[in-house]
Amino acid sequence: MSEAGIVISQVSKTFGQQKVLDGVDLRIARGEQRVILGKSGQGKSVMLKLIVGLLKPDRGSILVDGEDVPGLSRRGLFRLRRRFAMVFQGGALFDSMTVGENVALALREHTSLEEDEVTERARSALSQVGLGGSYDKMPAELSGGMRKRAGIARAIVTRPDYLLYDEPTTGLDPISSDAINHLILRLDRELGVTSVVVTHDMTSAWTVGERFALLNDGRIVFDGSKEEAQATTDGPMRQFIDGSSEGPLQAF
Amino acid sequence: MLAGERSLPLDVEGAYTAPMFLVRRIGAGVLGTVAEAGRGGLLLARLVRALPELPRSFHEILRQMFIVGNGSIPLVLITSIFTGAVAAVQSSYQMSTYVPATLLGTVVAKMVFIELGPVLTALVVGARVSSSIAAELGTMKVTEQIDALEMLAIDPVRYLALPRFLACVAMLPVLTVLADAVAVLGAFLVSSLTLGISAKVFVDGLKLLFYAHDVWGGLIKAAVFGAIIAISGVVSGFHTEGGAAGVGDAAMRAVVGSALMILVADYLLATIIFQVFFG
Ligand SMILES: Nc1ncnc2c1ncn2[C@@H]1O[C@H](COP(=O)(O)OP(=O)(O)OP(=O)(O)O)[C@@H](O)[C@H]1O
Ligand SMILES: [Mg+2]
Numbered sequence: 001m002s003e004a005g006i007v008i009s010q011v012s013k014t015f016g017q018q019k020v021l022d023g024v025d026l027r028i029a030r031g032e033q034r035v036i037l038g039k040s041g042q043g044k045s046v047m048l049k050l051i052v053g054l055l056k057p058d059r060g061s062i063l064v065d066g067e068d069v070p071g072l073s074r075r076g077l078f079r080l081r082r083r084f085a086m087v088f089q090g091g092a093l094f095d096s097m098t099v100g101e102n103v104a105l106a107l108r109e110h111t112s113l114e115e116d117e118v119t120e121r122a123r124s125a126l127s128q129v130g131l132g133g134s135y136d137k138m139p140a141e142l143s144g145g146m147r148k149r150a151g152i153a154r155a156i157v158t159r160p161d162y163l164l165y166d167e168p169t170t171g172l173d174p175i176s177s178d179a180i181n182h183l184i185l186r187l188d189r190e191l192g193v194t195s196v197v198v199t200h201d202m203t204s205a206w207t208v209g210e211r212f213a214l215l216n217d218g219r220i221v222f223d224g225s226k227e228e229a230q231a232t233t234d235g236p237m238r239q240f241i242d243g244s245s246e247g248p249l250q251a252f
Numbered sequence: 253m254l255a256g257e258r259s260l261p262l263d264v265e266g267a268y269t270a271p272m273f274l275v276r277r278i279g280a281g282v283l284g285t286v287a288e289a290g291r292g293g294l295l296l297a298r299l300v301r302a303l304p305e306l307p308r309s310f311h312e313i314l315r316q317m318f319i320v321g322n323g324s325i326p327l328v329l330i331t332s333i334f335t336g337a338v339a340a341v342q343s344s345y346q347m348s349t350y351v352p353a354t355l356l357g358t359v360v361a362k363m364v365f366i367e368l369g370p371v372l373t374a375l376v377v378g379a380r381v382s383s384s385i386a387a388e389l390g391t392m393k394v395t396e397q398i399d400a401l402e403m404l405a406i407d408p409v410r411y412l413a414l415p416r417f418l419a420c421v422a423m424l425p426v427l428t429v430l431a432d433a434v435a436v437l438g439a440f441l442v443s444s445l446t447l448g449i450s451a452k453v454f455v456d457g458l459k460l461l462f463y464a465h466d467v468w469g470g471l472i473k474a475a476v477f478g479a480i481i482a483i484s485g486v487v488s489g490f491h492t493e494g495g496a497a498g499v500g501d502a503a504m505r506a507v508v509g510s511a512l513m514i515l516v517a518d519y520l521l522a523t524i525i526f527q528v529f530f531g
Binding site (some may be wrong): 049054074077078079081082084085086089090092093094095105106109110154158183208 | 363392395396397399400402403404405407454
């Protein structure tokens with residue numbers, strides 16, 4: 001039976017000699033706010049890319065609302081991705097276009113909206129991330145944090161069902177971070193999006209997360225609700241929450 | 253281990269390992285080229301499939317045509333004026349006393365229209381354009397902009413590759429017409445200024461044995477070369493891995509690939525166009 005949401009089972013991914021994911025199991029229910037934690041280099045970004053078919057797993061299955069993502073044709077993938085949006089770790093803004101054109105691109109390509117409606121929606125998405133005045137700037141003129149926020153505006157403008165955030169607050173000042181966290185929360189509540197937030201910023205995780213997963217050594221070593229995460233007294237999850245270099249997780 | 257490996261060719265086994273090393277290098281090179289050609293073929297298939305969506309990219313195609321065409325004009329002018337001049341000097345030297353001076357214009361025109369114009373234009377424009385395509389798309393690849401396009405459900409082949417491909421296919425023949433004209437002018441100037449051939453004799457030579465299909469054949473070749481330049485740049489760009497060094501590497505592969513493919517294609521096209529069709 002097909003199940004709403006994302007179901008990852010026994011997924012492995014190797015790059016050359018390097019085994020990044022080794023039998024990952026994870027379910028993300030429709031409407032859930034899922035946080036994926038993990039040390040740097042553990043394959044969190046790779047996991048997000050697997051979910052949307054930007055990478056193919058070596059083994060295992062990935063179902064999104066019952067559809068087998070690795071088995072989809074390009075046309076099928078594009079249809080699926082119309083319901084997704086991703087905030088890339090480095091922003092990934094198109095640097096030959098203005099910030100406004102970046103945000104408006106998907107609307108221009110996929111909808112028959114009038115030009116002023118497109119501009120209007122792009123401007124409003126930019127104001128939501130506090131970049132109302134940057135519509136005509138080039139990405140190169142923005143700071144790192146502003147680029148990240150512009151990436152968020154580009155992701156939310158199409159009102160997707162699923163929003164994947166790859167470290168949305170890393171590199172932002174605490175005040176912008178908090179604003180982004182509340183923006184993520186508001187989108188979750190108002191639009192009912194399913195969000196997957198990859199992060200190692202625990203403040204952000206506690207604010208936006210409803211269910212938590214911890215990725216380590218190619219597997220999910222913790223999977224539970226926010227309350228369960230807070231209540232753990234030992235093991236890798238506790239160590240990650242406390243930010244300690246002592247414990248089952250190796251620093252390097 | 254690294255130091256050991258470096259000194260291997262000088263080792264006792266040197267006599268054995270050095271040729272093996274060479275064989276392995278050549279083998280890897282051949283495999284790499286075959287893989288690249290295979291990717292080029294796949295890309296061509298996807299470009300053809302994206303053709304129906306062409307009207308959506310109309311503006312971008314014009315913009316790319318401007319970049320390819322306008323930006324290459326100085327390069328083409330300089331290359332072709334000297335090409336024509338050299339063609340005249342060399343032909344005059346080889347013909348020297350045996351052949352009547354009238355034929356100088358004839359020979360130069362044949363060389364330029366069939367071979368020198370299209371090929372040299374493609375080589376210099378190819379170096380400029382394929383490296384720039386590879387570097388641009390390669391940077392987009394390593395900064396995840398290509399992934400970002402994919403995420404917006406926009407096909408990078410349609411959105412990025414198709415306009416560049418069509419611009420190159422359209423502009424190379426145009427640039428070749430310019431190159432042909434300027435090369436003939438260069439030959440004319442050299443002939444009348446330094447070789448003592450009068451304008452009338454040179455022009456009579458040009459008209460003698462002039463076949464329009466020589467020019468058409470050259471322009472068909474130019475269009476194919478344009479396709480090669482774009483495909484080489486796009487394939488290298490889309491397969492860029494790993495940061496700034498990867499982008500530099502992609503640009504280099506694009507230039508080498510386009511130059512090699514142009515020369516190979518020139519031979520094949522010479523056979524097809526001038527022996528099968530016009531022969
Ligand atoms: N396209 C690729 N080719 C080769 N190796 C890759 C590729 N993508 C990721 N990797 C490798 O996979 C591992 C996991 O990478 P990933 O980017 O998913 O880490 P991450 O958990 O997101 O780390 P961070 O928190 O630092 O962003 C890394 O060791 C990386 O080198
Ligand atoms: Mg990452």
